[in-house]
Amino acid sequence: MNDIPPSYQRVVLAARPRGPVAPENFRLETVAVPALADGQVLVRNHYLSLDPYMRGRMSAAKSYASSQALDDTMIGGTVGQVVASRNQDYQVGEFVGGMLGWSEMGVSDGELLRKLDTRIPLSAFLGAVGMPGMAAWYGINQILAPADGETVVVSAASGAVGSVVGQLARLRGCRVVGIAGGPEKCAYVVDQLGFDACVDYKAGTLEADLAAATPDGVDAIFENVGGACLDAALARTNAYARIALCGLIAGFNAKELPINNARLLLINRLSVRGFIVTEHMEFWPQGLQELGELVAGHQIKYRESVADGLAAAPEAFIGLLQGRNFGKQLVKLI
Amino acid sequence: MNDIPPSYQRVVLAARPRGPVAPENFRLETVAVPALADGQVLVRNHYLSLDPYMRGRMSAAKSYASSQALDDTMIGGTVGQVVASRNQDYQVGEFVGGMLGWSEMGVSDGELLRKLDTRIPLSAFLGAVGMPGMAAWYGINQILAPADGETVVVSAASGAVGSVVGQLARLRGCRVVGIAGGPEKCAYVVDQLGFDACVDYKAGTLEADLAAATPDGVDAIFENVGGACLDAALARTNAYARIALCGLIAGFNAKELPINNARLLLINRLSVRGFIVTEHMEFWPQGLQELGELVAGHQIKYRESVADGLAAAPEAFIGLLQGRNFGKQLVKLI
Known part of the structure; x- marks a missing residue:
C-alpha cells in the first residue's frame, strides 16, 4: 500500500x-x-x-x-x-x-x-466507461435512437465522446460519418474505429466533403462542436432528423455561436435537444454496464x-x- | 342558388x-x-x-x-x-x-x-377553426404541453396562429406573453385576447421589454417569426424549456436566418421541434372539434x-x- x-x-x-x-x-x-x-x-x-x-x-x-x-x-x-x-x-x-x-x-x-x-x-x-461514454450512450439511446440503415453524423469524432457515439451507432447498423480535424484523426476514425467515413473540417471544404460522405442525407446528428460543423450537418438533414446537442466547443472562446442554417429546423421538421448527461444519473448503471461489456469485449475501442x-x-x-x-x-x- | x-x-x-x-x-x-x-x-x-x-x-x-x-x-x-x-x-x-x-x-x-x-x-x-388554429393546437398540445403557472412566449401574437396559441395557453393556466408589431396590436393582444403582456418588437427594446414581461423566465416558446424574436425569447429560457417552431417569417426575404443564441440550446438543455401541421392530419378531427367549441363558446376570439x-x-x-x-x-x- x-x-x-x-x-x-x-x-x-x-x-x-x-x-x-x-x-x-x-x-x-x-x-x-x-x-x-x-x-x-x-x-x-x-x-x-x-x-x-x-x-x-x-x-x-x-x-x-x-x-x-x-x-x-x-x-x-x-x-x-x-x-x-x-x-x-x-x-x-x-x-x-x-x-x-x-x-x-x-x-x-x-x-x-x-x-x-x-x-x-x-x-x-x-x-468510454465514464462520463464521456455515458454522454454518447445517452445521446444515442435516449435522444437519437438511430435505426438500422440511417445515417449518423458526429463531430469531434476521434474524441472521447464522439468515438463512442460512432461505434454505438455502427453497432445499431447505421452508416456513421465523423467530422474530425486533420488527416491523421480521420484515418484513425475510419481505420481503427470502423466509421464509414470521416470528413476533415480543416481541409476547407467541409460542406462539399460532408455532402459526398452522406449520399442519403443525414438522419441524426450528435453535436460536440457547433458552429460550422453543425451548419454543415444541418444542410444535409433529411426530414425529421434528430440532433443531440452535447457540446459546443467551437463557441467557448466566442461571444456568439450562431446556427446559420436555422431555417432548416423548420423546413426539415428537425428535433433538437440539448442535454447534460450528469442530469440523467438514473441511466448510468445500465449505460455503464453496457459500455463496460463492450469495452471488455473490444467492441468499443478508444x-x-x-x-x-x-x-x-x-x-x-x-x-x-x-x-x-x-x-x-x-x-x-x- | x-x-x-x-x-x-x-x-x-x-x-x-x-x-x-x-x-x-x-x-x-x-x-x-x-x-x-x-x-x-x-x-x-x-x-x-x-x-x-x-x-x-x-x-x-x-x-x-x-x-x-x-x-x-x-x-x-x-x-x-x-x-x-x-x-x-x-x-x-x-x-x-x-x-x-x-x-x-x-x-x-x-x-x-x-x-x-x-x-x-x-x-x-x-x-381559428382551420389550419392556423390547428397549428396552434398541435404546437400547444403535442409539443409544448405547458403546465399551469408556466410562462409561454408567442411571436406574431395578434396573428391567426399566435392569437390562438396564447388563448389556448391561457386556458391551461399559463402566463402568456406575446410579441407583436406596434402598440395597437399589443393593446389588442392584452385587452381583447387576454394575454398577460405583449411586447412591441418595433419599439427597439425587445430584449429588455421581454425580460421585464417574463420575471420568472420562459418555459415554452411558440415561434412564428424567428430572428431577433427567437433570440430574445431564448435569452429568457429556463432549464428544459421547449420551443415549437411553426414559422420563420422573419427569414422569408433573407438568405440566412441565424439563431445567435444557439449556445443556450445546450446551456439550458432546450428542446426545439420544427413542425408542419398538415403532416399531422390524424389530430385534426379532435383539434377542430375542440377549437370549434371554443370559438362557438367565445373562449377563443379572433x-x-x-x-x-x-x-x-x-x-x-x-x-x-x-x-x-x-x-x-x-x-x-x-
Missing part, C-alpha cells in the same frame, strides 16, 4: 479567462494532507480527466452548472485508490472513481465515489492522450480546447 | 420572387368554367386564406413542400359553396372548405373537401383583415409578409 505523504499538489482557478484560456488562469499549489473526519475517505488519484465542460465552469457567465469558485481546486473527474479510510464502505486499496478535481489527492465522504471493476483499465472509467504529472494539466487542457489532443485527454498522476 | 357564370378569375404565379415578393410575381387571369367529370364538384369560393407558408411555395428552393409551379393557380385554403356537383357526397348549396387556391371558383374530386358547420362563421374555418376581391390578393399577401395585416388575413370573394 502507499505511504501517505504529508502534502500534495493541486491546481486552482487563479483567474477567469478573458478570451482563450491561458496558463495564468491556473495556479499550482502545495497543500497539507488533512486529517480525516469520521466517514471520510482519502484517495490518491491515478488519473485526472480533462473535459471541455470545464471551460464553462471557469466562466462567471450563466451556464448549466454553477461556476467554479476562484482559488478552489479545478473541478474534474478522477480515478484512484483509497489510501486511508474512516468510512466502512471503502477499504484501503480499493480503486474508486470520483470528482476529486485537479489534485494529486482528495478527501471524499463517499457520496460521489464509485468502486471500479478492475478487469477494465483504470483510465477507461474516465472515458484512444488516449496522456499528459504526465499534474503540472502539465493546464497546457493539456488548453490543447484540448484547441483540438490538439487525439482521443480522450487524461493527466497521469502516478 | 347561384347561377354559374361562364368564366371566373384566378391568380397564378407569374414569376418567382427575387428578394421581397412584388406584385409582378402574380398575374390575374380569366378562365372558362370547365365541364364537370364524374365525381367532381364545382365550388364558388367565398373566402381565400392568405398564409405565410405560401411564400415558401413561391420559391424554387428546397422546402418542406414542393414548390408552386409557374403559371399555376396560387395554392391556398378556401371556403365556399357547392354550385354544381357530380359527386353524390356533395350537394349543391353545401358549404365546404378546401384547397382551391387563389381563385373565384374551383373544381374538386371531393378528396380534400370538408363540410362546414354552419353555426360558426364561414371565415373562421380559415383561421380578428380578421379582409381584402376585397381577388384582384386585391397580391397586395394583401405582400402586406401579410410585412406584418401590415392585423389578425387573420383573408380575401373576400363574394
Whole structure:
C-alpha cells in the first residue's frame, strides 16, 4: 500500500479567462494532507480527466452548472485508490472513481465515489466507461435512437465522446460519418474505429466533403462542436432528423455561436435537444454496464492522450480546447 | 342558388420572387368554367386564406413542400359553396372548405373537401377553426404541453396562429406573453385576447421589454417569426424549456436566418421541434372539434383583415409578409 505523504499538489482557478484560456488562469499549489473526519475517505488519484465542460465552469457567465469558485481546486473527474479510510464502505486499496478535481489527492465522504471493476483499465472509467461514454450512450439511446440503415453524423469524432457515439451507432447498423480535424484523426476514425467515413473540417471544404460522405442525407446528428460543423450537418438533414446537442466547443472562446442554417429546423421538421448527461444519473448503471461489456469485449475501442504529472494539466487542457489532443485527454498522476 | 357564370378569375404565379415578393410575381387571369367529370364538384369560393407558408411555395428552393409551379393557380385554403356537383357526397348549396387556391371558383374530386358547420362563421374555418388554429393546437398540445403557472412566449401574437396559441395557453393556466408589431396590436393582444403582456418588437427594446414581461423566465416558446424574436425569447429560457417552431417569417426575404443564441440550446438543455401541421392530419378531427367549441363558446376570439376581391390578393399577401395585416388575413370573394 502507499505511504501517505504529508502534502500534495493541486491546481486552482487563479483567474477567469478573458478570451482563450491561458496558463495564468491556473495556479499550482502545495497543500497539507488533512486529517480525516469520521466517514471520510482519502484517495490518491491515478488519473485526472480533462473535459471541455470545464471551460464553462471557469466562466462567471450563466451556464448549466454553477461556476467554479476562484482559488478552489479545478473541478474534474478522477480515478484512484483509497489510501486511508474512516468510512466502512471503502477499504484501503480499493480503486474508486470520483470528482476529486485537479489534485494529486482528495478527501471524499463517499457520496460521489464509485468502486471500479478492475478487469477494465483504470483510465477507461474516465472515458468510454465514464462520463464521456455515458454522454454518447445517452445521446444515442435516449435522444437519437438511430435505426438500422440511417445515417449518423458526429463531430469531434476521434474524441472521447464522439468515438463512442460512432461505434454505438455502427453497432445499431447505421452508416456513421465523423467530422474530425486533420488527416491523421480521420484515418484513425475510419481505420481503427470502423466509421464509414470521416470528413476533415480543416481541409476547407467541409460542406462539399460532408455532402459526398452522406449520399442519403443525414438522419441524426450528435453535436460536440457547433458552429460550422453543425451548419454543415444541418444542410444535409433529411426530414425529421434528430440532433443531440452535447457540446459546443467551437463557441467557448466566442461571444456568439450562431446556427446559420436555422431555417432548416423548420423546413426539415428537425428535433433538437440539448442535454447534460450528469442530469440523467438514473441511466448510468445500465449505460455503464453496457459500455463496460463492450469495452471488455473490444467492441468499443478508444484512444488516449496522456499528459504526465499534474503540472502539465493546464497546457493539456488548453490543447484540448484547441483540438490538439487525439482521443480522450487524461493527466497521469502516478 | 347561384347561377354559374361562364368564366371566373384566378391568380397564378407569374414569376418567382427575387428578394421581397412584388406584385409582378402574380398575374390575374380569366378562365372558362370547365365541364364537370364524374365525381367532381364545382365550388364558388367565398373566402381565400392568405398564409405565410405560401411564400415558401413561391420559391424554387428546397422546402418542406414542393414548390408552386409557374403559371399555376396560387395554392391556398378556401371556403365556399357547392354550385354544381357530380359527386353524390356533395350537394349543391353545401358549404365546404378546401384547397382551391387563389381563385373565384374551383373544381374538386371531393378528396380534400370538408363540410362546414354552419353555426360558426364561414371565415373562421380559415383561421381559428382551420389550419392556423390547428397549428396552434398541435404546437400547444403535442409539443409544448405547458403546465399551469408556466410562462409561454408567442411571436406574431395578434396573428391567426399566435392569437390562438396564447388563448389556448391561457386556458391551461399559463402566463402568456406575446410579441407583436406596434402598440395597437399589443393593446389588442392584452385587452381583447387576454394575454398577460405583449411586447412591441418595433419599439427597439425587445430584449429588455421581454425580460421585464417574463420575471420568472420562459418555459415554452411558440415561434412564428424567428430572428431577433427567437433570440430574445431564448435569452429568457429556463432549464428544459421547449420551443415549437411553426414559422420563420422573419427569414422569408433573407438568405440566412441565424439563431445567435444557439449556445443556450445546450446551456439550458432546450428542446426545439420544427413542425408542419398538415403532416399531422390524424389530430385534426379532435383539434377542430375542440377549437370549434371554443370559438362557438367565445373562449377563443379572433380578428380578421379582409381584402376585397381577388384582384386585391397580391397586395394583401405582400402586406401579410410585412406584418401590415392585423389578425387573420383573408380575401373576400363574394
